[in-house]
Amino acid sequence: xxxxxxxxxxxxxxxxxxxxxxxxxxxxxxxxxxxxxxxxxxxxxxxxxxxxxxxxxxxxxxxxxxxxxxxxxxxxxxxxxxxxxxxxxxxxxxxxxxxxxxxxxxxxxxxxxxxxxxxxxxxxxxxxxxxxxxxxxxxxxxxxxxxxxxxxxxxxxxxxxxxxxxxxxxxxxxxxxxxxxxxxxxxxxxxxxxxxxxxxxxxxxxxxxxxxxxxxxxxxxxxxxxxxxxxxxxxxxxxxxxxxxxxxxxxxxxxxxxxxxxxxxxxxxxxxxxxxxxxxxxxx
Amino acid sequence: xxxxxxxxxxxxxxxxxxxxxxxxxxxxxxxxxxxxxxxxxxxxxxxxxxxxxxxxxxxxxxxxxxxxxxxxxxxxxxxxxxxxxxxxxxxxxxxxxxxxxxxxxxxxxxxxxxxxxxxxxxxxxxxxxxxxxxxxxxxxxxxxxxxxxxxxxxxxxxxxxxxxxxxxxxxxxxxxxxxxxxxxxxxxxxxxxxxxxxxxxxxxxxxxxxxxxxxxxxxxxxxxxxxxxxxxxxxxxxxxxxxxxxxxxxxxxxxxxxxxxxxxxxxxxxxxxxxxxxxxxxxxxxxxxxxxxxxxxxxxxxxxxxxxxxxxxx
Numbered sequence: 001x002x003x004x005x006x007x008x009x010x011x012x013x014x015x016x017x018x019x020x021x022x023x024x025x026x027x028x029x030x031x032x033x034x035x036x037x038x039x040x041x042x043x044x045x046x047x048x049x050x051x052x053x054x055x056x057x058x059x060x061x062x063x064x065x066x067x068x069x070x071x072x073x074x075x076x077x078x079x080x081x082x083x084x085x086x087x088x089x090x091x092x093x094x095x096x097x098x099x100x101x102x103x104x105x106x107x108x109x110x111x112x113x114x115x116x117x118x119x120x121x122x123x124x125x126x127x128x129x130x131x132x133x134x135x136x137x138x139x140x141x142x143x144x145x146x147x148x149x150x151x152x153x154x155x156x157x158x159x160x161x162x163x164x165x166x167x168x169x170x171x172x173x174x175x176x177x178x179x180x181x182x183x184x185x186x187x188x189x190x191x192x193x194x195x196x197x198x199x200x201x202x203x204x205x206x207x208x209x210x211x212x213x214x215x216x217x218x219x220x221x222x223x224x225x226x227x228x229x230x231x232x233x234x235x236x237x238x239x240x241x242x243x244x245x246x247x248x249x250x251x252x253x254x255x256x257x258x259x260x261x262x263x264x265x266x267x268x269x270x271x272x273x274x275x276x277x278x279x280x281x282x283x284x
Numbered sequence: 285x286x287x288x289x290x291x292x293x294x295x296x297x298x299x300x301x302x303x304x305x306x307x308x309x310x311x312x313x314x315x316x317x318x319x320x321x322x323x324x325x326x327x328x329x330x331x332x333x334x335x336x337x338x339x340x341x342x343x344x345x346x347x348x349x350x351x352x353x354x355x356x357x358x359x360x361x362x363x364x365x366x367x368x369x370x371x372x373x374x375x376x377x378x379x380x381x382x383x384x385x386x387x388x389x390x391x392x393x394x395x396x397x398x399x400x401x402x403x404x405x406x407x408x409x410x411x412x413x414x415x416x417x418x419x420x421x422x423x424x425x426x427x428x429x430x431x432x433x434x435x436x437x438x439x440x441x442x443x444x445x446x447x448x449x450x451x452x453x454x455x456x457x458x459x460x461x462x463x464x465x466x467x468x469x470x471x472x473x474x475x476x477x478x479x480x481x482x483x484x485x486x487x488x489x490x491x492x493x494x495x496x497x498x499x500x501x502x503x504x505x506x507x508x509x510x511x512x513x514x515x516x517x518x519x520x521x522x523x524x525x526x527x528x529x530x531x532x533x534x535x536x537x538x539x540x541x542x543x544x545x546x547x548x549x550x551x552x553x554x555x556x557x558x559x560x561x562x563x564x565x566x567x568x569x570x571x572x573x574x575x576x577x578x579x580x581x582x583x584x585x586x587x588x589x590x591x592x593x594x595x596x597x598x
Contacts, residue, residue, distance in 0.1 A: 009437065016392055111371065111374050121360040121390060
């Protein structure tokens, strides 16, 4: 089938391992996201938060630097510092998700591309793994991986005593980050699978975040309870993270419930995705 | 290349929810190009989807290129599929799209890129290969779908209504491509269509589906060679002539002054004229014909063939 011959030829060459095919989807989807200059720019902007935190870590170990700037500031670099870092950085990453995630599954469904993917040596689970991997890697790159870099810098400048007392924070960063990334990735993919219009899917994700927070607050105020936090995606994570970072959270009694709600969100998102990601519309 | 039957069906049934669409399909198909014919809703696309594993069989099973469809994962790189409906990734250029499909079929990235260019040139989209698929015309999208189906060099190509929405020149080009691919001898084709001419021009074996059942299975090459018959229209009652021809061993179907006669060995047209003359019967029309695919199709789905104008009269 050479271009100049214009005849059909079969293919007898080597083939890639079957288990690596989902990485093809990952590669193309990631490239498509960064094809947008807006998303690429925002991705870069998201690193301002870790850079600012890096500056704080540097400053806290260089009093001369602060004195030169005539700033009298004392910030403890401890579990609370890394928890706060994750809180702000996850918000930035959430905004990035709202713009990037809707383009992952929705266009494939809108243009009937699933039948092409799934007629190839690629199972439904591998298709989803490819799409999930894009968000998982990108959001990890935005949240807990820079957090680990920050932690590594603090370990190197904090001395052996700090290291010995706080080594577990590294594991907490990974655990808290991965929980957040998995929940947000599955939720975003579910919305991308069910809402064909990218803008609407992005707006729906933001809506879940902000309306959930507002509605939860309203329930707390009206019913004089703390159960409203269970409708607030950010609060759910803060409650869970407070356990992971060994902090005393405001609504301590809700930690088990918060884990249960996050697990339910993941299960429901997965169910919604599997319900929609099929090679054909089933007519009943 | 696999030499056995392209597709074997063993009591295959499929259903959408409670609605049964395919009913106990049986058969073994060995032709180079198998045409799947049937009226709308006959189950053609459902059969293809079941064979591709999109729809689990309700009963029975099938084999493609000798492998059970239950173990389809190991087989899919040998299959190319061109679906009926729009199927593309709108924001990709044609060459990126076809390359990605090649890589998903197991081609290394460099080979996939090379073959994507080749496939797009082959189907006639060479000059438009860097344009986004979302901006393609319907005909170009059909050609891009064909390119992605052949990029990985499949042994079996499944084409679902490939000439849908094509204008006459584009349709002719698509059929030429299918014939060229067929004649390369490296791939076998299943062509699903409700357009009889498309099937007649490209297929050597045909299966007619009606209400989820196989109502006819024909080797078109053999039927074209052997099923020639004589169509006679007489001016008066032709029962006597029919009886006389039956006496000579011919197969005769009679009705409304018309006879359809399959001549026995050693019987010629001269004998027909002689028998008619003996009965003082004027023949208005005498014509050699063979069943067209349309005749076969209409008989199979239970509809009467349409009258056609005479070519030879006597």
